[in-house]
Amino acid sequence: MSRTIKGQNLIKGSSGEWEIVIGMEVHAQVTSNSKLFSGASTAFGADPNSQVSFVDAGMPGMLPVINEKCIEQAVRTGLGLKAKINLRSLFDRKNYFYPDLPQGYQISQFKDPIVGEGEVTIDLKDGTSILVGIERLHLEQDAGKSIHDQHPDQSFVDLNRSGVALMEIVTKPHMRSSEEAAAFLKKLRAIVRYLGTCDGNMDEGSMRADVNVSVCKPGGYEKFRADGSFKHLGTRCEIKNVNSLRFIAQAVEYEARRQVEIIEEGGTIRQETRLFDSKQGETRSMRSKEEAHDYRYFPDPDLLPLELEQAWVDAIAKSLPELPDEKRARFIAQGLSPYDASVLVSERELADYFEDLAQGVDAKAAANWLNNEILGRLNKAGLAITEVPVTASANNAIIRMISDNTISGKIAKDLLDIVWTEGGDPKAVVEARGLRQVTDTGAIDAAIEAVIAANPEKVEEVKAKPKLSAWFVGQVMKQTGGKANPAAVNAALKTRLNLPDEG
Amino acid sequence: MSDPTAMTLAEARDALKAKKMSSRELTGAFVAAIAAGRGLNAFITETAETALAMADASDRRIAEGKAGALEGLPLAIKDLFCTKGTRTTAASKILGNFVPPYESTVTQNLWNAGAVMLGKTNLDEFAMGSSNETSAFGPVFNPWRSKGSNQNLVPGGSSGGSSSAVAADLCLAATGTDTGGSIRQPAAVTGTVGLKPTYGRCSRFGIVAFASSLDQAGPMTKTVRDAAIMLTSMASIDPKDSTSVETPVPDYESFLTQGVKGLKVGIPKEYRIDGIPADVVAMWDKAADWLKSQGAEIVEVSLPHTKYALPTYYIVAPAEASSNLARYDGVRFGHRAASPRDITDLYERSRGEGFGAEVQRRILIGTYVLSAGYYDAYYSRAQKLRTLIKRDFDQAFEKCDVLLTPSTPGPAFGVGAKTSDPLEMYLQDVFTVTVNLAGLPGISVPGGLTESGLPLGLQLIGKAFDEGTLLRAAQAVETAADFKAKPAKWWTA
Structure with a gap:
């Protein structure tokens, strides 16, 4: 799908305009009780090294045994990304030395991932939608955590995360602005949260992104889409481990401008890995391509090829919940504006709340009530939808009282204030306080x-x-x-x- | 019974069952034999106290009528099997005084059957070697010496401590592991029986890994019957090893009486390689006649890719080893270099100090063949050859039931004779590595002595998970060979 880039997404340099091209690798922690290849717990926040099996610690003679739940979650995610599920995939070893990598290798999937090509639709603020291609999704082990700041000359290692299952989701370079990059991650987060395959908690590191950024002259991207050749695109830099939507937008903006400046000053972009410093709002070089590790990938001989049965995959497909795009379409059909529908489906909890709220009442009225009254109050109080003090059914009762003229819109707002702070059943409050509308x-x-x-x-x-x-x-x-x-x-x-x- | 240590495993089992002796008496005799045999250096760790305690427990179970299949029978365990609470070294300095908090599945199976642990046997460091000379705990000596010679010979490797201990009657039987011939070659040069089961028959859980796609545990015994008894207890379906195969474990001993009448025995023509001593070839031919005279049919078969087996092995095994041994980094257990400057220094010196020369050589080879730019030329081609080698066997087994070959290119050699030339040493595995590459079961059975009085072994190779037929053929060879020779006990002097 080709599209003309909008003017506001071009960068103005001294030599003219430049276009940004972005691809992403997202690491999403699989929601599962135990690790990818061991029975150790994956719960967040436990005491250091309290959730480590002999396998996770790389003890001699220990062998990995795959956790079927993690495979199911990867397949579920693949199906949610409308992707091809590979019935045969392989686990490889990625070899490198680091103290938080006890085996001396990470078990990952290199050549034959469990999930192939798919796509994600992202909805932009201007009401348009674009498709972002998914290149692949593979499973891999997380490493432990090195802690360098607790002792003047010693480092500590916490292996609780060692062996936790991650999905690495790789996109095609289909994003062309910081807004699109952030919108993609937001949408991906919504999808995995709907699916229940990743909690999407970016603060706890359950989801983090490596963002690949390059710049090219306008038109280069169209040529790339036409013939698939990367020669039309600029040299990319990879910004590692960006862990918030805001930082992604900032990092892309900074990095694209940095690249344009270098090129316009006659320099060339070195392919390299960079870090985003959120305090300074800038990216910094971490290592160049030449300094990159030779990971010596090879198939892990401790694990047999992973073979799935189509019937098993089909059963998972049947069990998928309604996903954001389908829900959005349904909401629009119920009379919501595309914008309202997009906002409501962006969080599964919000959509669920809305559905309870809109039970048997006009959808548009319910959406307005949610947007104007409930979200407004939550925003003011700094609360999430999961912390809303008034249940959806109580709000539903208020909306019903407005529509049957029991109370006026003005009274309804007062009524919400009352039950918000004091609690209580809205109908009872109306009766007790004589808030009934006078139609006599x-x-x-x-x-x-x-x-x-x-x-x-x-x-x-x-x-x-x-x-x-x-x-x-x-x-x-x-x-x-x-x-x-x-x-x-x-x-x-x-x-x-x-x-x-x-x- | 004059010397209980001279009994076979089956004989000892029957004696205990008949209450002719106690496990305590039997175990005590082995504890004494091990102490007297320290000159062989077969054990890295002796566990006499544990052994006697286990023997007492066995005697109680025998008295209660709750005896297991191996109740009260003293065994030696190759020091590559992790044993809970007992130091496990892999014959390497890098593991230091590592005491595993867990038990390997194979040894657990043995203890569950009532067996008694005498100690942990010496081996080539990380099972890398064919002479037991790469051990950080010193070389093991072969109980056998050439007629009229006092020269010390190697017991083969890597399971050299186990082969030496079995041949010298320091245990009833031992465990070994075989990655390229590490059970069969030491068995062949010590006049003992060594069985490498089908890949996936015995669990690899808790065995210090050398090359994961090739490693397989198996028994080293005095007789074919003993090997069958041991395998029945060692083998299991293990959910802790993803490469364990879900095939029920039969009572292997029950196959031994079935004979070889009508069995087709293949002789692979490519194994008649130049430079093999005449007595090796002569014994091979003789063995074919033995089987024929017992009713088997001899057929010539072809394994055309045999010549690629050693090069393929020496790419695949070091590649996997280079990765498997990355965990020995001085961070969590084992040897750590003193006062490291930084993490790189810690790694380099811990590993430099902890690993011996042969292990370092194989890590370097393995790292090289997996490196960017070399992977396709080496590792990937080796994998393709491995497929072809496996296919050779599949095709050969369309014409026969088992294959008969020599086990080694010659008898035991002198300590130090081949240490200066790694390639010469690697040739020891020329008849055995193919079997590991194809994942098949193989067994070495003593065929007789050379003119200088040293044992030679014959190898039989079976179809995957057809250890039963393999043991039938091995029993026939053993019966015909009637190998009764024992080494003179020079080491007790």
């Missing part, structure tokens, strides 16, 4: 008469300028303690003051 015309008429009697001069003004009737409505509402139905007040006023219809 007698009561409304009485209030109108009282306002007219107190403000005779206003009657003439309104008759001359019917738009001023809003003042009367406000006064009547005040008179009724906000409980009068505004539509009924309007209608009664019109009759009483002989106002024209469009008034």
